[in-house]
Each structure stands twice: as C-alpha cells, then as structure tokens.
Amino acid sequence: MVALDLDTDKVVPLCVQVVKSKGYTEDTRLGNWKLAIGAAVIAVALLAQFYPKKFPQNREFLLGCIALYPYILLNLVLLILSYTKEKDAILFTHPPTGSFNSTGLVISSKLPRFLDMYTLTIASADPQSISANKPVHFTKSVTKWFTKEGVLVEGLFWKDVERLIDDYNSERKSK
Incomplete structure (x- = not known):
C-alpha cells in the first residue's frame, strides 16, 4: 500500500463554499461565544500574571484566579460547549x-x-423543530476526489456535497 500525501486541508473550506452557494449563511454565534469565553480566560490569566504584588504576597490571589474559580470554570465551559454543541461540526x-x-x-x-473513508453529514441545527428533517450523510473514500499526485479535484467533491444538500432538502419536501 502506497501512502498518499493528500491535501485534505482544502476539503473543509470547499464544503463551506458549496453550502454557502446554496443560499445558506454561516451562523457564528457558537464561535463568538467561544471567543468571548476564551478572552475571559486570557483576561484572568493576564490579571494573575501582572498582579501588582510579587509572589509571596499575591499567593491567595493567584490561587483564587487559577484553582478556585474563573480559570478552571471558564475552561470547563469551553470543553462542555465543544463536546455537547460543536461535536464534529x-x-x-x-x-x-x-x-x-x-x-x-x-x-x-x-x-x-489511518482510514480513507470520509463521512459528511448534514443535519438540522434544531432537531426538535417542526421543520427539522432526518440527517443525511455519505461515506466515500477520499481517493475518489484526489489525483494520484494528491491534488483535490474540486468539481467532483463539489458535486457530491451539492447532491447531499439536495438530498436533505428533497427529504424535507417529501415529508
């Protein structure tokens, strides 16, 4: 078996382009929340780092910043958001x-x-909504979209993603 050096970094941005070309706009709320929480974590870390007193006198303050409340709590919130909301999205x-x-x-x-099988899934952002539809997905070997030199054939991937979006939308019409 020959190892291919595939440029898979182009697959995700191309997928985003296809979805946007179908009239969907990106919802950045979750990303914005994660950025705001991350900025708060950094602010707490900077406050602990540049507190006016030197180490022995600021020990309680440092413990409060790191061990007791904000730093660990905010990182825990980021972790929970990643595992519950973001998942593989x-x-x-x-x-x-x-x-x-x-x-x-x-x-x-x-x-x-270590596998070549790529799975792309389209689901509703609100599965409990009355207009939500069952998720659709395909699983295909990435070798179908790349040349022997490892270059992505964008047209083939584009058609597969478009077909998946059309399958999702046609499933909704058949309800």
Missing part, C-alpha cells in the same frame, strides 16, 4: 433567505485516523 448555518424553513444546517465531517 465544521459549519453551522442560518436558514436560506426567503425560505419557510425555521432552522439552519449543521455540517459535520469525520475522517478516522
């Missing part, structure tokens, strides 16, 4: 403009280590 969207649909999409991808 690469894109969250709003519904298309002018659509009767009240929920956007969650696009997730998986490429297990």
Whole structure:
C-alpha cells in the first residue's frame, strides 16, 4: 500500500463554499461565544500574571484566579460547549433567505485516523423543530476526489456535497 500525501486541508473550506452557494449563511454565534469565553480566560490569566504584588504576597490571589474559580470554570465551559454543541461540526448555518424553513444546517465531517473513508453529514441545527428533517450523510473514500499526485479535484467533491444538500432538502419536501 502506497501512502498518499493528500491535501485534505482544502476539503473543509470547499464544503463551506458549496453550502454557502446554496443560499445558506454561516451562523457564528457558537464561535463568538467561544471567543468571548476564551478572552475571559486570557483576561484572568493576564490579571494573575501582572498582579501588582510579587509572589509571596499575591499567593491567595493567584490561587483564587487559577484553582478556585474563573480559570478552571471558564475552561470547563469551553470543553462542555465543544463536546455537547460543536461535536464534529465544521459549519453551522442560518436558514436560506426567503425560505419557510425555521432552522439552519449543521455540517459535520469525520475522517478516522489511518482510514480513507470520509463521512459528511448534514443535519438540522434544531432537531426538535417542526421543520427539522432526518440527517443525511455519505461515506466515500477520499481517493475518489484526489489525483494520484494528491491534488483535490474540486468539481467532483463539489458535486457530491451539492447532491447531499439536495438530498436533505428533497427529504424535507417529501415529508
């Protein structure tokens, strides 16, 4: 078996482009929350680092910043957000403009280590919504989208992602 040097870094941005070309806009709320929490973590760390007193006198303050409350708590919140909301998602969207649909999409991808089988999943951003649909996915070998030199054939990948979005939308119409 020959190891390929595939440029898989282009797959996710291309997938995002395809979804946006279908009229969906990116929902950045979760990312913004994570950035705000991360900034708060950094602020606590900077406050602990540059507190006006030197080490023996600021010991209680440092313990309060690091061990007791803000630093660990905020990092725990980031971890919980990653595991419960984000999971394998690469894109969250709003519904298309002018659509009767009240929920956007969650696009997730998986490429297990040491395997060539890539799974792309499209699901509703709000599974409890009345306009939510069952998730659709495909699993395909990444070798179908790359040349022997490891260059992504964007047109093939684009068509597969478009077909998956159309499958999701046609499933909704058949409800």
